[in-house]
Amino acid sequence: MDNETLKARILEIVPEAQQEENKQFLTLLLPAAKLHDLALKLKNSPELAFDFLFCLSGVDYIKQLAVVYHLRSTQHKHALVIKVKTDDRVNPNFDTVCDIWRTAEFHEREIYDMFGIRFNNHPDMRRIFLEEDWKGYPLRKDYIDEVNIVEF
Amino acid sequence: MTFNIYDFTSFNRWIDEGLNSFMSPTWALITEMAIIGIVFLLFYAVVGLFLVYAERKVCAFMQNRVGPNRVGPYGIFQTIADFIKLLMKELVYIKDSDKLLFNLAPFIVIIASFMALSAVPFAKGLHAIDFDIGILYVIAVSSLGVVGILLAGWSSNNKYSLIGAMRSGAQIVSYELSVGLSLLTIIVLAGTMQFSEIVEMQRNGWFIFKGHIPAIIAFIVFLVASTAETNRGPFDLAEAESELTAGFHTEYSGIKFAFFFLAEYMNMFLVASIAATVFWGGWMPFHVSGWAGFNTIMDYIPPFIWYIGKTAFIIWLMMLFKWTFPRLRIDQLLTLEWKYLLPINLVNILFMAFLVLMHWHF
């Protein structure tokens, strides 16, 4: 399925999706509430069949916190990038997709660890790399740690 | 007979009479015991240290390495350095461990191997005690070591140790059967359990030739089972490095660890010397009946050399096993024993009994 049909198909499911500019992949910005529904459909409908979540990353855009899902279909070889954003920096949360793609379980824990974004319904929402009592979320742009970081 | 040069019986009698001539029989007995004890301790230490060195060199040979070569010529003092270091190393006391059992365990292991050594004939007249149930004694005593291993695993309050000890328990209980039964095959052929007589009976041909097929099967089974019994690779599950860090002796340091280390090598020496004695004629030279000249030449080689040579060969085989094969899993280990070795052994004993009955042996 080429990018245009793919886009049309997804806009059918989620009309609010907006396309972002990207040369490589079809990138769509979704409202956070629709994420889990769309993810289920992406995985399960046979003509889409996005079964491989090959990258899941958090990005801090200073005003907003975002989670980027890179998806590919091993069957149809097409790829898609989904992005969700939130303005809430104090208690950001999204729905988990780890019931759909199991690899998300670890990646979401990593995003929680680094950005403080919580994922609802995640089975084991703990920090993965840092100690449980670590203060702050290191990959956020406003992270300040005068004790541990030696600035170059 | 030229053979008598190497006969230690008269030498022993000479010492005995000499001691009795100037002290009471009780004191003479005690003195003799002390002498034997010291000689055995020295022998134990020398053999233990040498085996550790030999193992290092053999494994280095297998792995395209040089092995220790800085301490003394060809590194022969390497194990002595190790020993000094282990002797001077701190003994760590584990909190919440069972102090008594924790300290007792290494001694049980080393005493078991030390006791078993006493029944082994090194040459004619050169053994501490010549039991008439020598084989039974050796089997009984050598399996005492597992008690030490179990105690070590239990008392050190470490989960890895406990798993290692439990594995070792299961392993030795199973493989003791095969060791016993394969020796029983030879007892059927020999008709005696006394080591000196077993060796004497092999004057005209070693049992492995005399008993041909069943004896060879018994020898292979004995080799496999005894490798397992000594906790050596590929059966070293009790101390499986990659799974249980160091198994039952994880918490031991210094000289107590050295006891376990040494006992492992002595057990290997022990089973190798039993295999040599029972299957390969012990100190008995290689004789071919009818070739008088050849036999005389063979007789010139001292029995002790024959004994050491055979034992060293079997030890070398066991070292090759260790450095070649990957380790078995615990269930595969028990499968091997209960489903393969034990039935083979039982059939083999029947076969051997039949053979003896029909006089098909040489």
Next chain:
Amino acid sequence: MKEIINLPVSNIEEEEYHINMGPQHPSTHGVLRLLVSLQGEMVRSLKPHCGYIHRGIEKMCEKDTYPQVIHLTDRIDYLSAHINNHAVCLLVEKALEVDVPERVRYIRTIMDELARIQSHQLWWSSFGMDLGGLTCFFYGLRDREMILDIWEETTGSRFLQSYNCPGGVMQDIHPNFQKKVHAFLKTFKKKIKDYDRILSGNVIFENRSQGVGILSKEDAISYGVTGPSGRGSGWSCDVRKTEPYSMYGKVQFNEVLRYECDTYSRYMVRMQEMHESMNIIEQLIDNIPEGEHSAKMKAVIKLPAGEYFQRVESARGELGLFVVSDGNKTPYRMKFRTPSFSNLSVLDHISRGMKIADLVAIGASLDLVIPDIDR
């Protein structure tokens, strides 16, 4: 003690025995910690605890320029350092639309394949060691030294070279390069038969690995288990085939796939991949075209604002590089999608119900590199 006595009998039977494998444990190949629940010797479940070597490389990348980032990627997965460097360079070149000389593509591809072979050699060594065959360890490392020698001559370092740079490679290959690679190929083709003799054909090894740690293709995709581990489950996930980069589109090689889905098939995939890698090198080594070893690049590399993604096939699986750039000389956000991280997540799933010795074998067959997990 009292509590245990008062428990109902059924509960005592189901009492679990927890052991901690790691952070210092010989078979975790580093500082991974596995909290294993056992029932007897049987693994009921396990929880990986990572982060014992989390160095914050992604944060550091945000302060470093792109050429500096390359030096950090070496230390992520040190066994496929060349391939990690390659990913960064490809990403930068793609974003700046730089065309690298043909010679560079050849050199990079050969270096990548050498890196893959040495990584698999080391994996084979540690696999053998984990199963208790210590001799394997020495065989693998002995042959690995030959590759390190080749690298040392060209790049000046044994195995963390940072040889790739945006636009090309740091310096041209050593005059002896081709000769030495030929010598290596000739020797290693003989030596790899030793590998098969000592481990692959061994009956104990076959019993230890066959039918152990079954990972179905669906699970492999869902958990994102890429690389040789995924191909051992019959999933065709080789980036060199699906999205060819450098010379991979032009050389002939097979994607090794096996369908038994167990530890043995993952083992065999890697063994055959070494043959395939040698095959690739053989096709390239004599045809390296003359030319520059680097394209002309600006002194300061600034990526246009936007988002970029680059995938390469590292020795452990798919390495993804996600970069958000705001037009500065440093990346705004750099995310490494490392293969070992995803491969680790499946460990709990496939080792349940196995023996503790199998857990070691499964862990070894996934070929985890711990800094690759933690970054």
Next chain:
Amino acid sequence: MKEKDFRDNETLDLFKRTGGNFLMTSIDAVIDWGRSNSVWPLTFATSCCGIEMMATGASRHDFARFGIEVYRASPRQADVIVVAGTIVNKMAPVLKRLYDQMSEPRYVIAMGACAVSGGPFYYNSYHVVRGVDHVIPVDVYIPGCPPRPEALLYGIMQLQRKIKLESITRPEQTMILGKQ
């Protein structure tokens, strides 16, 4: 550095001053000989330097020649902990504990830039311990990223040299000679 340089004048003065009973010095000599020639390392590697440590143990470089052959997985039985690789904040307590679990005498080699000072992760990293000597006392530092096997061998030889100057009968001399 040669051994005679290592025993500089100050050290020799110290020897003269404290004198030394013949028996005691002989005991020291024997024990130091044993300890220095049998330094068993702990299998402990965190990252890249661990691979070079493995390479040092392997066929070409062969640790075993110096009697450093027996890699012990249990800290109780090891003599030297070669800290090969980065130590991060989460790992530091574990490393301290490992060190505490080792039985005396124990030695530490900091192998590689990360273990010496934090290395490439000194700046801008929020989770790296800048030098393993913040956590445990170090006997020998080996620079390099990663150090070559030859460097590790040299470091081991320096450690052996250091052990040879220890004294259990006169602990104060050992103190002065550098082991705190």
